[in-house]
Every structure is written in C-alpha cells, then in structure tokens.
Amino acid sequence: MNADLIISILSIALVAGTSLVFATIGEIITERSGILNLGVEGIMIMGAVIGFAAAFHSESAWIGVVVAMLVGGLLGFVHAFLTITLRAEQVVTGLALTIMGTGLASFLGQELGPEGGALVGLTGPRFTEISIPILSEIPIIGPIVFNQDILVYLMYVVVIAATYFLYHTRSGLHLRAIGESPQTADAMGVDVFRLRYLYTIVGGMLIGLGGAHLSLAYTPGWSENLTGGRGWIVIALVIFASWNPWRAVVGALLFGGVNAIQFRMQASSTDIAIPATLLNMMPYLLTVVIAVLTTWMQRFNKLIGAPAALGLPYNREERH
Amino acid sequence: MIHLKFEKRLEQSRYSFVGVLVLSIVLALLFGALLLAYAGANPFVAYAEMAKSAFYSDWKETLVKATPLIFTGLSVTVAFRMRFWNIGAEGQLVVGGLAAAGAALFLPEIVTLPESPWVWIPIMMTASILAGALWALIPALLKAFLGVNEIITTLMFNYIAIFYYQFLYTDAWKDPAGRGFPGSARIPSFTKLPRFTGRVHLGIVIAVIAAILIWVIMSKTRQGYEFRLIGENPTAARYAGVNLFRNIILVMILSGGMAGLAGFSEISGVSFKLQQGLAVGYGFTGIIVAWLARLNPFGVILVALLLAGLLVGGDELQMSMQLPAAVGEVLQGMILLFVLGADIFTRYRLRVVQPPVALTSGD
Numbered sequence: 001m002n003a004d005l006i007i008s009i010l011s012i013a014l015v016a017g018t019s020l021v022f023a024t025i026g027e028i029i030t031e032r033s034g035i036l037n038l039g040v041e042g043i044m045i046m047g048a049v050i051g052f053a054a055a056f057h058s059e060s061a062w063i064g065v066v067v068a069m070l071v072g073g074l075l076g077f078v079h080a081f082l083t084i085t086l087r088a089e090q091v092v093t094g095l096a097l098t099i100m101g102t103g104l105a106s107f108l109g110q111e112l113g114p115e116g117g118a119l120v121g122l123t124g125p126r127f128t129e130i131s132i133p134i135l136s137e138i139p140i141i142g143p144i145v146f147n148q149d150i151l152v153y154l155m156y157v158v159v160i161a162a163t164y165f166l167y168h169t170r171s172g173l174h175l176r177a178i179g180e181s182p183q184t185a186d187a188m189g190v191d192v193f194r195l196r197y198l199y200t201i202v203g204g205m206l207i208g209l210g211g212a213h214l215s216l217a218y219t220p221g222w223s224e225n226l227t228g229g230r231g232w233i234v235i236a237l238v239i240f241a242s243w244n245p246w247r248a249v250v251g252a253l254l255f256g257g258v259n260a261i262q263f264r265m266q267a268s269s270t271d272i273a274i275p276a277t278l279l280n281m282m283p284y285l286l287t288v289v290i291a292v293l294t295t296w297m298q299r300f301n302k303l304i305g306a307p308a309a310l311g312l313p314y315n316r317e318e319r320h
Numbered sequence: 321m322i323h324l325k326f327e328k329r330l331e332q333s334r335y336s337f338v339g340v341l342v343l344s345i346v347l348a349l350l351f352g353a354l355l356l357a358y359a360g361a362n363p364f365v366a367y368a369e370m371a372k373s374a375f376y377s378d379w380k381e382t383l384v385k386a387t388p389l390i391f392t393g394l395s396v397t398v399a400f401r402m403r404f405w406n407i408g409a410e411g412q413l414v415v416g417g418l419a420a421a422g423a424a425l426f427l428p429e430i431v432t433l434p435e436s437p438w439v440w441i442p443i444m445m446t447a448s449i450l451a452g453a454l455w456a457l458i459p460a461l462l463k464a465f466l467g468v469n470e471i472i473t474t475l476m477f478n479y480i481a482i483f484y485y486q487f488l489y490t491d492a493w494k495d496p497a498g499r500g501f502p503g504s505a506r507i508p509s510f511t512k513l514p515r516f517t518g519r520v521h522l523g524i525v526i527a528v529i530a531a532i533l534i535w536v537i538m539s540k541t542r543q544g545y546e547f548r549l550i551g552e553n554p555t556a557a558r559y560a561g562v563n564l565f566r567n568i569i570l571v572m573i574l575s576g577g578m579a580g581l582a583g584f585s586e587i588s589g590v591s592f593k594l595q596q597g598l599a600v601g602y603g604f605t606g607i608i609v610a611w612l613a614r615l616n617p618f619g620v621i622l623v624a625l626l627l628a629g630l631l632v633g634g635d636e637l638q639m640s641m642q643l644p645a646a647v648g649e650v651l652q653g654m655i656l657l658f659v660l661g662a663d664i665f666t667r668y669r670l671r672v673v674q675p676p677v678a679l680t681s682g683d
Binding site (some may be wrong): 023038078081082086087088089091092095096098099100102103104106107110116120229232233235236239250257275277278280284285287288292295296299 | 355477487495611654662664668
C-alpha cells in the first residue's frame with residue numbers, strides 16, 4: 001500500500017462522510033430537544049433535489065445550499081407542528097415525512113428541469129476542491145483535510161460550533177434540559193414548546209444542508225434515490241455518537257471510508273471478485289454491527305444514552 | 321383574547337376517525353392538484369383518469385396490488401399494536417419471496433412429491449413464512465437481549481435483503497437459458513397460484529383469511545391481549561407480569577411471517593420468477609396502510625384497496641398523460657401526514673376558552 005492510495009481513500013472518506021456529519025449533527029440537535037425525527041432520509045433527498053434545481057436555475061451553488069436549508073427547515077417545521085402542537089406519534093410522523101419526501105423528490109426530479117423537464121443527467125454549478133495555502137502542504141494531513149470543497153470546511157466549523165453550543169453555552173444547557181426533563185426545564189421558566197420547535201427546524205436545516213452536499217459537491221447532479229438510505233444511517237450514527245457532535249464525525253468518517261473502499265474495489269474489480277451487489281451491502285451491515293456494539297457499550301460501560309424524554313410528547317396537563 | 325385549548329376526550333370518538341380519513345384524503349388531493357397543475361396537467365382530468373383506471377377499467381390490477389399490501393399492512397399492524405417499530409416489512413417480504421422462489425425452483429429436484437398445487441402451495445407458503453419470520457427474528461433477538469433499537473436494525477435488514485436478492489437474480493440464481501437477461505428461471509406450473517381473472521390470483525383470498533386470523537389473534541386471544549397491553553400501557557404490562565422478552569419474539573415472528581407471505585404471493589401469483597420488481601415498496605406502503613386503518617385488520621383490507629388504487633392510478637397518469645407516477649406515492653404520504661395531524665381531534669376536542677377577566681370587570 002502506498003501513501004498516495006491511503007491519502008486518496010481517506011480524502012474520499014472525508015468528502016463522502018461530510019453529508020452524514022451535517023445531517024447527524026442536525027438530528028443530534030433535534031433529538032437532544034426530545035424530538036425524534038425519523039424524516040431524515042426524506043429531508044435529505046428533498047434538500048438534494050431542490051438544492052440542485054435551485055443551483056441549476058440560479059447558476060449559483062450557494063443559492064442551492066440556502067434553498068436546500070430552507071426546505072429542510074420547512075420540513076422540520078412540519079414535523080414540529082405535527083408532533084408538538086398536534087401531538088402526533090413521532091415515529092410514524094417521521095416515517096410519513098420520509099415516504100412523502102421520497103415521492104415528492106422523485107416527482108420534482110422529473111419536473112424542475114429546464115422548461116418543466118427532468119433534472120436527471122444535467123450538470124449544474126458545483127463546489128470544487130479549494131486547497132488552502134500552506135496548510136494543504138502539511139504531509140499526509142494537508143491533502144486530506146485541507147484540499148476539499150468549501151462545504152467540508154463549513155462542516156469543520158459546524159462541528160466545533162455545535163460542540164461549543166451544546167456544552168459551553170446557557171442555551172445549550174437549556175437544549176439538553178428540555179430533552180432530559182421537560183418538566184424541570186418548564187418549571188425553571190424555559191419555554192419547552194418554543195425551543196423544541198426551534199431545534200427541530202434547525203436540525204432540519206442541517207439535514208437539508210447534508211442533502212445539498214450530495215447533489216452539489218460529492219456526487220454532483222440529480223438521480224433517483226440519490227441518498228440511498230444515508231438518512232437512515234444517520235439515525236444509527238446519532239446513537240453511535242451518543243448524541244455528541246465529535247463522535248458523529250468519527251462515525252461519519254467510518255462510513256465515508258467504507259464508501260471509499262467500496263468505490264475502489266468496484267473500480268478495480270479485476271483482482272477481487274466480489275459482486276457489486278454484495279459490496280453494496282457493506283454500509284448497511286456495518287450500521288447493524290455498529291448499532292449492536294454501541295448499545296452493548298452503552299449498557300455495560302455506562303456510556304451516555306439517549307435523552308431521557310426522547311420521543312415523549314410533553315403536555316403540561318398530563319403526568320408522565 | 322380568545323384562547324384555543326385541546327381538551328382530552330374521555331372516550332375516543334368512534335366515528336370521527338372516518339371523518340378524519342375522508343378529510344385527509346380531500347386535503348391530500350388538493351395538495352396533489354397543485355403538483356399536477358405545476359406539471360402542466362388539468363388536475364380534474366388527471367384525477368378522473370386515476371379514478372377511472374383504479375376502480376373501473378383496471379380494477380383487476382388494483383386487486384393485484386392490494387394483495388401484497390394487505391399482507392404487509394397486517395405485518396405492520398401486529399408489530400405497531402405492541403409499539404414495536406418493525407420498519408422491516410420490505411426486507412421480510414423480499415426474503416419471503418426468495419424462500420418461495422427457492423422452494424419452487426430447487427425443491428422439486430431434491431424431493432419427489434406429487435406435482436400438484438395442493439402440495440406445493442402450502443410448502444411455499446410455509447417456506448416464506450419461516451423466512452420472513454427468521455429475518456424478523458434477528459432484530460427481535462437483538463432488541464430482546466441487548467435493547468438494540470429495532471427501527472435501525474429492521475430498516476438496515478431491508479437493504480441487506482434487497483441487495484442479496486439482487487445478487488441472486490443477477491448472479492447466483494440467474495437463468496443460464498435467459499440469454500443474459502437478469503432473472504431466475506420460471507417456477508414450475510404446479511407452484512403457481514391459480515388466477516381468477518386477469519392477473520387477480522388466489523393470493524387475495526389468502527390475504528383476507530390472514531386478516532381474519534390476525535383479528536382473532538389480536539382481539540380474542542390472551543397473546544393478542546398481551547401485545548396490545550404492552551403497546552398501550554407498558555407500565556401496567558410490567559406490573560401484570562407480562563413477559564416482554566417472549567412477546568417481542570412472538571410479535572416479530574408473526575409480523576415477519578405476514579410480510580413473508582406478501583413475497584410468496586408476488587412470486588407465486590404474479591411474477592413466477594425472481595426478477596427486478598419484487599422490492600417496489602409494498603413493505604413501506606404497509607406502514608401507511610396499517611396506520612390509516614388504525615391498526616385494525618379489517619380496516620387494513622379496505623385501506624389496502626384504496627392505496628392500491630392510488631398506485632394503479634399513478635401508473636395510469638404516467639402511461640396516458642406522461643406525468644410522473646410518483647404522484648401516487650406523494651398522495652399516499654400526504655394522506656398519512658394529514659391523518660397524523662388530524663388525529664388529535666379524535667382524542668381531544670378543541671375548546672374556545674374565554675378568559676375570566678369579563679367576570680370581574682364591573683361595567
């Protein structure tokens with residue numbers, strides 16, 4: 001194994017994992033507030049298709065990113081309205097968002113192109129690699145970490161900001177409180193309902209951003225089923241990460257790495273004869289293995305588990 | 321100022337949910353009309369085409385598509401009644417289909433049995449029930465022993481099953497006489513479900529029998545009572561000494577078996593071989609079916625017919641009006657979202673609360 005190959009695999013791992021990091025941190029923020037949003041897959045794919053369409057028509061990848069985040073925020077709002085105000089079952093509402101989002105994305109993919117045509121196969125604006133002077137010349141680390149598209153750099157910022165926010169600010173404390181014990185937070189004067197709305201919307205925006213990274217940087221363009229279940233892997237990554245942004249990066253890199261290796265093996269399929277269909281299973285098998293291992297560790301090593309009030313509706317007038 | 325407030329109803333309104341469902345369908349159709357108009361079609365014409373196709377000219381196809389939806393709807397119903405989130409009906413359907421196809425393709429070479437559907441249909445049904453149940457059993461055991469989140473495991477098992485099935489029909493079980501086209505060999509004629517008219521096959525009768533069976537199990541047996549108790553009041557279930565471990569295993573065997581039967585009926589009644597098109601989302605649509613039917617087995621039959629009609633209508637839109645077939649899926653998702661949102665009115669009533677200020681003011 002030469003150094004170039006390792007650098008290339010790790011570099012792909014990072015860019016492949018970026019959309020997962022955005023979405024996982026978004027879902028962590030939402031789940032920390034006590035709301036379980038299983039609509040990640042639907043929100044990601046909507047962000048991907050509308051983000052790409054907006055970028056294509058405006059000829060600006062940045063506008064694509066902004067629109068994708070707005071769409072994500074809107075879908076987050078729908079989830080919040082249904083589960084917080086109308087007290088709908090959180091699990092089923094999230095599933096409904098995913099089913100609806102997947103169908104709608106498929107519809108829009110055939111309608112949002114030029115003159116009402118399809119988006120499939122079009123090339124639009126995209127984010128390309130920008131190498132940062134000096135830093136990108138650090139051996140090994142430089143070409144991996146500092147020679148990426150700008151959304152990867154934005155991802156570094158989001159990870160640091162989310163960590164700082166959660167553990168070092170008063171608002172972060174409130175966020176954690178409403179997910180652990182909404183009654184206590186409410187008694188302390190924290191507006192549980194408003195904050196749960198806010199963080200479900202913010203989470204949705206980050207998930208939408210994750211989708212935009214797929215269609216504007218990692219695999220530029222739109223194709224049916226672009227997300228390929230990444231939204232569900234995100235749900236598993238949140239558990240793997242123990243609801244901690246830093247651990248989310250580790251998990252996302254692991255999945256990005258599997259993607260990169262898969263990519264490599266398919267490209268050079270001459271020496272190892274594993275059918276592509278079986279290779280494609282790898283990320284999903286890995287997710288199961290990781291879910292099992294993390295749960296095991298959380299049980300026996302007393303790792304931090306899920307927020308205590310996750311998935312439970314909060315209603316002032318009813319006891320829990 | 322007027323305040324609106326949700327007040328809990330003492331008894332759930334029994335008929336309001338029919339109203340909720342009808343209202344949700346109307347709202348979803350309105351939303352869909354916007355999409356159709358955007359796509360450059362006249363929504364009235366498009367909906368008329370959909371309805372005509374689904375319930376008049378292609379009513380047989382609606383029955384064909386309703387068959388697997390009844391099975392997956394029942395599968396989800398059983399698990400969701402216990403608040404066990406089995407999202408894996410799609411994968412359980414696929415392994416059920418694999419088992420049925422495998423039994424039909426390879427068993428006749430190994431064992432010599434009379435070549436009669438009376439022998440082979442039950443064998444294939446058993447194989448698919450076992451396969452679906454086994455596939456569901458792994459997440460069930462992981463949940464029961466370790467507490468691994470079943471949403472994640474059942475979902476990932478969908479992908480694993482689907483890729484394995486793709487591997488089989490494009491590689492391991494690919495028909496050597498198939499001139500390079502992906503797909504297995506055809507199953508022998510004695511392993512096919514008899515057809516009534518068009519592609520409508522005996523599977524729909526089996527599905528209705530299954531619904532009756534599930535109703536009996538859920539409503540008339542102690543086991544069904546335990547499933548429901550765990551779902552409705554886990555604390556009470558624990559105090560009553562209900563064995564959660566045992567119930568998780570049993571509910572998933574039942575749920576996986578039902579989804580497995582959906583795969584059987586697709587192979588033995590519709591496609592007659594393994595090929596692309598077994599995993600087209602019936603497992604996921606089963607979630608919508610179950611929830612819209614309020615987890616009632618008989619409701620599942622009716623809702624399955626309705627949603628099958630939407631699928632058939634969506635296909636018709638694509639064929640005759642060149643509109644995306646995804647309209648059918650979007651409508652399904654929207655109906656579910658509206659039902660979820662409107663559901664609160666069956667459990668709560670909206671009261672206008674007058675602030676008490678008026679009483680104290682002295683004018």
